[in-house]
Amino acid sequence: MSFTSVGFIGFLAAVVVLYYALPKKCQWVFLLAASYGFYMAGGVKTVVYLLFTTLSTFVAGLWLGRLNARKDALTGPEKKAQAPVFKRKKQMVTALVLIANFGLLFALKYWNFTASAVSGATGGSVILPQLNLLMPLGISFYMFQSVGYVVDCYRGKYKPQRNVFKYALFTSFFPQVVQGPISRYDQLSPQLMAEHSFHADHLKYGIQLCMWGYFKKLVIADRAAVLVNTVFGDYTSYSGSIIALAVFFYCIQLYCDFSGGIDVTRGAAQMLGIDLAENFRRPLFATSLADYWRRWHITLGQWMRDYVFFSLTLSKPILKLGKWSRKKIGGTLGKVIPTATATFVVYLFIGIWHGANFRYIFYGLWNGAIITSSQLLANTYYRCRMKLKLADDNRGLYVFRMVRTWILVFLGRYITRAPRLMAAFYMMWVTVSRPVLSDLWNGTALTLGIARMDYVIVLGAMAIVVAAEFFQERGTEIRKWLEQRGFLVQWLAILLPLLVLLVTGILRGDYISSEFIYKQF
Amino acid sequence: MREKLMEILTETCPGVDFETETALIDDGLLESLDIVTIVAEIMDAFEVELNVEDLVPENFNSVDAMLELIQSLAE
Numbered sequence: 001m002s003f004t005s006v007g008f009i010g011f012l013a014a015v016v017v018l019y020y021a022l023p024k025k026c027q028w029v030f031l032l033a034a035s036y037g038f039y040m041a042g043g044v045k046t047v048v049y050l051l052f053t054t055l056s057t058f059v060a061g062l063w064l065g066r067l068n069a070r071k072d073a074l075t076g077p078e079k080k081a082q083a084p085v086f087k088r089k090k091q092m093v094t095a096l097v098l099i100a101n102f103g104l105l106f107a108l109k110y111w112n113f114t115a116s117a118v119s120g121a122t123g124g125s126v127i128l129p130q131l132n133l134l135m136p137l138g139i140s141f142y143m144f145q146s147v148g149y150v151v152d153c154y155r156g157k158y159k160p161q162r163n164v165f166k167y168a169l170f171t172s173f174f175p176q177v178v179q180g181p182i183s184r185y186d187q188l189s190p191q192l193m194a195e196h197s198f199h200a201d202h203l204k205y206g207i208q209l210c211m212w213g214y215f216k217k218l219v220i221a222d223r224a225a226v227l228v229n230t231v232f233g234d235y236t237s238y239s240g241s242i243i244a245l246a247v248f249f250y251c252i253q254l255y256c257d258f259s260g261g262i263d264v265t266r267g268a269a270q271m272l273g274i275d276l277a278e279n280f281r282r283p284l285f286a287t288s289l290a291d292y293w294r295r296w297h298i299t300l301g302q303w304m305r306d307y308v309f310f311s312l313t314l315s316k317p318i319l320k321l322g323k324w325s326r327k328k329i330g331g332t333l334g335k336v337i338p339t340a341t342a343t344f345v346v347y348l349f350i351g352i353w354h355g356a357n358f359r360y361i362f363y364g365l366w367n368g369a370i371i372t373s374s375q376l377l378a379n380t381y382y383r384c385r386m387k388l389k390l391a392d393d394n395r396g397l398y399v400f401r402m403v404r405t406w407i408l409v410f411l412g413r414y415i416t417r418a419p420r421l422m423a424a425f426y427m428m429w430v431t432v433s434r435p436v437l438s439d440l441w442n443g444t445a446l447t448l449g450i451a452r453m454d455y456v457i458v459l460g461a462m463a464i465v466v467a468a469e470f471f472q473e474r475g476t477e478i479r480k481w482l483e484q485r486g487f488l489v490q491w492l493a494i495l496l497p498l499l500v501l502l503v504t505g506i507l508r509g510d511y512i513s514s515e516f517i518y519k520q521f
Numbered sequence: 522m523r524e525k526l527m528e529i530l531t532e533t534c535p536g537v538d539f540e541t542e543t544a545l546i547d548d549g550l551l552e553s554l555d556i557v558t559i560v561a562e563i564m565d566a567f568e569v570e571l572n573v574e575d576l577v578p579e580n581f582n583s584v585d586a587m588l589e590l591i592q593s594l595a596e
Contacts, residue, residue, distance in 0.1 A: 155574045290554075305553050310573045313557040322561045335533070339557050375554060382535065392536070 001041040003178075003264045004218060011038065015174075016203070016271050024195035031169055031192065031272070038174035039137065046136035049108070053101055053139075054164075054171045057146040060097035061160035061167070064090055064153040094154045101143055108133050109140070113356035138178040140353060142171050144303055149185045151307050158186050166193060175268040179261050181279040181299040188276070196273035204490070205479065206271030211497045213263025219500060220461045221256035224249040226449040232417055235427055239436035242444060243427050247410060250417045252462055255283070258297070282469045287401035289408050290371045293350075300353065304346050312342040332379045340375045344368040358421045366412055461500075522567070526587060529562040539584050546578035556581055563587070569594040 001008050015034050022030055040047050071079070071086040106114075108131075115128035149170070153160050161167040170189045171177075231238055231246035238246075259280045269276045277299050286292035293301050312318055322338035329337065351364015374381075390397050411428070418424035439445065446452060468478060482490050530539045537550050545551045551559075559581070560571050569591055580590045 157574075309553060310557070310576050314560070314571065314573055314576075319561070319564070323565070326561075326565070335558055335562070338561060339554055342557070343554065 001038060003261060004214070007041075012268055012271070019272055020196075020198040024197070027196060028166065028169055028193055031173065032165060035169060035172040035174040035177065039172060039177055042137045042178075043134065046134050049104065049136040049139060050142060050172060050177075052104065053143050053146050054168050056097050056100055057150050057171070058161070058164050058167045060093055060150045061153045062162065063093050064150070065160035067093070068153075068156045090154050094150060097150055098147060101147060105139060105143055107131060108135055110352075110356040138180075141180045141182055142177055144300075145182050145184075146171050148182070148303055148307060152185060161185075161189065173269075173274075175265045176276060179258070179265070180297075181262060181265070181277045182303050183277055183299070188274075191274045194273075199273065202273050203271050204494075206267045206269075207494055208479070208482075209267030209270060210264050211267075211494055213260040213265075213267060215461070215497045215500065216256035216260030216263065216465060220458055220465070221253045221260060223450060223454050223458050224253035224256070226454075228253055228417070230449040232419065235418070235423060238430075239439045239444075240431040240434045241437050241439050242448070244431050244435075245440065245445065246448075247413050247417070247427075247431075249458070250413050251410060252458065254413070256462075256465070282473050283409075284406075284466065284469060285402065285473045286405045287398060288371075288374060288405055289367060290374065292405055292409060293347075293367070293371075300350065304350060308349060309342055309346045312345060313339060318342055333376060336375050336378075340372040343375065344372045347371060354416070359415055359418065359424065362421055363412060363415045366415060370408060522591065523584070523588060525566055526563070526584060526591070529559060529566060530584065530587075533558050533562065543583040546582050551581060559587075563591060567591050567595065 001011060011034075015031075019027055019030060036047070039050060067086055067090050071082065074082055112130050115130055119127050152158060161170070166189070169192050170183075170185055173183075173188070173192060176183065228246050228250045231242060232250075235243060262279045266276045266278075279298050281295040281298060283292050283295040286295050318338045318341060321341060322335075325334040325337040328334070345368075347368030348361070348364040351360045351362070351367065354360045354363070385392070385397075414424045414428050415421070418427055445455070450458075472478060482493055527539060530537070534551065534555050537545070539545075542548070542550060546556075556576065560576070563569065564571055571590075571594065575590060575594075580586055
């Protein structure tokens with residue numbers, strides 16, 4: 001059931017009405033039933049995978065909780081003596097459930113790619129069978145969320161959930177199960193279990209956020225998608241300027257598609273009185289690629305930081321590497337090498353998380369290499385800035401850093417959208433070697449599937465998004481600003497985007513709706 | 522101990538006022554990359570072993586909090 005379908009809007013309206021009409025004690029049970037109903041509407045067979053992840057991580061959590069409790073019950077020297085035994089047992093439980101779940105994810109998402117790569121590398125002498133399995137909706141999101149819960153239980157961050165149904169709601173909550181955000185148990189579960197009274201404000205804020213999300217998705221992203229698909233589908237037929245235009249439109253499409261989807265997710269949850277984690281914080285204003293990743297898909301970045309980066313940095317091989325580099329190389333470089341190594345691995349993982357192909361592996365390496373090199377050169381940059389007598393908050397420097405980040409992100413998008421890695425390199429080459437700038441105004445741009453008016457709508461609507469984010473970046477809270485405007489303006493803020501949606505989006509005869517991009521991950 | 526820690530901190534993150542700041546993490550003055558560099562230095566300099574569980578904002582928000590952490594690990 002797509003968020004942009006009339007069916008979903010009807011489903012959400014029915015859930016909201018029944019949720020508040022039911023006795024408060026039953027609210028979470030109803031949400032669980034609604035969540036599984038929503039998930040199964042997208043396919044009944046794949047619910048098995050969701051159940052497997054839910055049950056395996058639930059049992060692991062209970063097991064780890066029991067081991068933690070037994071260890072905590074000991075005192076004095078016995079506690080000290082038994083600590084390594086408990087640690088080993090906990091490591092075994094965690095490893096078991098991680099291998100089972102990531103093994104399943106590997107089989108579903110990465111096996112066919114690995115089999116093809118092995119076959120290609122051995123010249124066809126080793127042929128591994130291809131698996132014909134159904135890819136479950138949102139598996140990378142709910143699996144990461146559940147694995148995070150297990151690691152937190154391992155670390156003793158909180159006590160595990162003892163009720164399997166309450167835990168099942170945490171893994172399957174319908175607004176977020178398809179494309180995140182990747183929530184934390186201690187932040188989301190208490191909200192899901194709490195009894196919620198109806199508040200008109202929750203409903204109003206939720207609808208506003210959903211409308212904003214639909215505006216980004218239906219008015220901007222889906223329209224930009226037509227041009228992007230046309231050019232990338234036949235990339236050898238276009239000049240460099242048209243390819244660059246398509247990449248630019250893809251940047252717009254991807255941001256409005258993913259952040260729009262997350263707005264709908266958070267808006268739907270807000271109608272139920274539940275605050276989901278923020279997943280975007282105006283990435284357009286990022287001043288470095290590392291800063292960009294702190295603002296884009298925030299919950300994935302935080303997951304990688306807490307469960308991969310920290311663990312990796314404090315692992316024995318990296319600690320050994322650190323000792324060696326500080327002793328043998330010394331200086332800033334010696335200090336930064338272990339952190340930079342862990343950073344590089346994390347960005348490689350982020351790339352691979354997106355999908356099984358060489359493009360995403362290269363995308364991970366691309367991000368890892370740039371961010372790692374900026375860590376290694378941080379002190380050089382600092383000294384340059386001191387020599388130039390530029391303050392860190394210098395406006396010109398800020399703009400320079402922003403533009404530099406845009407260029408790096410822009411180049412990265414060639415890699416993620418091109419049909420193959422070599423096609424991405426080809427397109428980059430054509431952009432610089434055969435730009436033919438006149439293609440932008442000689443009518444070629446009007447043969448790419450969208451009309452002149454569509455360009456006006458995409459760029460005009462994007463200007464509204466950028467303006468809104470500019471004010472947010474400067475500290476203006478648009479909702480609070482709206483709150484002070486009075487009833488009429490507040491509802492106009494809902495009805496006006498709705499009107500724009502209807503006129504420029506879904507009511508148009510030639511309107512083409514496309515699926516959310518991140519749903520496939 | 523304090524002097525040694527201050528030396529590590531100012532070398533790792535020049536330009537941050539460690540003497541007076543009490544919300545180094547919450548205010549975004551220290552990032553995860555800075556923390557792990559500081560952690561590696563602390564482990565080396567004070568011969569203590571930090572775990573991933575210790576990497577929480579409360580332990581790194583101020584110099585005093587870091588000193589407290591080092592002392593508890595040394596015990």
